[in-house]
Amino acid sequence: MKAYTKHIYGGPEVLSLEEVEKPTLNEGLLLIKIKANSVNPADWHILRGRPLFARLSFGLFKPKDKKLGADFAGIVEEVGQGVSKFKVGDQVYGETLKGGAFAEYTCAAESVCGLMPEGATYSEMACVPIAGLTALQALLTHGKLKKGESVLINGSSGGVGHFSVQIAKAYGAHVTAVCSSRNIEFVKSIGADKVIAYDQENIHDYNGEFDLVLDTNGNLNFADFKRLGKRGVVVGFTTMGHMMSVLIKKVFSKYPLSQFTAEANNEDLTILANLIKEGKVKPHIETTYSYSKIPEAIEYIESMRTRGKVAISWE
Numbered sequence: 001m002k003a004y005t006k007h008i009y010g011g012p013e014v015l016s017l018e019e020v021e022k023p024t025l026n027e028g029l030l031l032i033k034i035k036a037n038s039v040n041p042a043d044w045h046i047l048r049g050r051p052l053f054a055r056l057s058f059g060l061f062k063p064k065d066k067k068l069g070a071d072f073a074g075i076v077e078e079v080g081q082g083v084s085k086f087k088v089g090d091q092v093y094g095e096t097l098k099g100g101a102f103a104e105y106t107c108a109a110e111s112v113c114g115l116m117p118e119g120a121t122y123s124e125m126a127c128v129p130i131a132g133l134t135a136l137q138a139l140l141t142h143g144k145l146k147k148g149e150s151v152l153i154n155g156s157s158g159g160v161g162h163f164s165v166q167i168a169k170a171y172g173a174h175v176t177a178v179c180s181s182r183n184i185e186f187v188k189s190i191g192a193d194k195v196i197a198y199d200q201e202n203i204h205d206y207n208g209e210f211d212l213v214l215d216t217n218g219n220l221n222f223a224d225f226k227r228l229g230k231r232g233v234v235v236g237f238t239t240m241g242h243m244m245s246v247l248i249k250k251v252f253s254k255y256p257l258s259q260f261t262a263e264a265n266n267e268d269l270t271i272l273a274n275l276i277k278e279g280k281v282k283p284h285i286e287t288t289y290s291y292s293k294i295p296e297a298i299e300y301i302e303s304m305r306t307r308g309k310v311a312i313s314w315e
């Protein structure tokens with residue numbers, strides 16, 4: 001089968017499309033024929049081995065895992081022993097924890113897969129796992145958002161941001177979205193009640209009392225969180241130094257600020273699929289690349305200016 005591989009750390013140019021063995025199906029795993037992927041900042045972090053301390057788990061001098069790619073949607077081709085939630089022929093979506101989704105086939109644990117909702121396309125559902133789960137878990141699991149509360153979403157037009165706006169609205173929140181002025185109409189169209197364009201108004205001078213502040217961009221400092229919201233969730237980061245400064249200040253304060261890494265699970269994937277089925281959330285695809293252009297797709301999203309998501313098609 002065809003799969004993207006990497007043997008050294010580097011930019012998208014170190015990826016090559018090679019013929020490799022189909023993955024082995026072990027207990028609890030699904031063998032999935034990939035129909036679509038999406039690309040995420042996590043892909044280029046892993047590809048480049050950045051931030052450097054992450055090489056402690058990715059591999060110190062060269063990548064331990066030769067394959068890349070997390071988000072996928074496709075068809076179950078075989079099920080391993082002990083699999084109880086899925087059967088051959090099911091249309092599924094999810095994220096592989098160890099990489100390997102940028103390939104014709106991948107193996108994934110049934111615990112990180114969900115059934116696709118009727119009517120959604122493979123490309124749409126491949127855009128959901130990492131960004132959708134992060135948005136859902138940031139707002140509900142860590143942000144404890146309740147109906148009628150107000151939320152400020154800093155970085156509202158990208159993958160995580162555009163799902164956050166729609167999920168917050170679906171759960172009955174009042175949403176103030178921060179994005180660049182070129183995305184004002186886009187974030188309004190997906191439900192934002194109010195928009196702050198960060199290139200017209202300085203968010204670091206903005207005053208407001210929100211119940212929850214979600215920072216997907218990662219440029220808010222600790223004082224911004226305290227000034228803007230009753231509680232906060234850090235999702236993204238701009239530099240490691242900035243993130244460490246926010247987290248160190250949190251240790252010495254009672255201000256409720258969470259930082260987390262999203263994890264796939266059946267329950268949250270089902271919630272997302274239902275929100276999509278009910279029309280409350282719609283993945284926005286800015287561009288779809290063919291699988292043969294995955295390095296170009298990764299290069300494109302590295303500028304961190306994507307509107308919604310970038311999808312990859314294997315069809």
Ligand SMILES: NC(=O)c1ccc[n+]([C@@H]2O[C@H](COP(=O)([O-])OP(=O)(O)OC[C@H]3O[C@@H](n4cnc5c(N)ncnc54)[C@H](OP(=O)(O)O)[C@@H]3O)[C@@H](O)[C@H]2O)c1
Nearest residue numbers: 041134155157158159160179180217236237261262304305
């Ligand atoms: N904690 C976790 O588990 C987790 C999971 C997934 C992702 N992440 C992190 O979350 C971040 C966002 O990921 P993503 O997939 O949503 O990335 P993305 O699709 O590239 O979106 C980035 C967004 O940032 C916005 N942006 C750029 N500069 C900004 C600024 N100064 N103020 C506010 N917004 C700004 C851009 O909007 P404009 O074009 O309008 O400027 C763009 O929409 C990344 O750092 C990623 O590593 C964390």
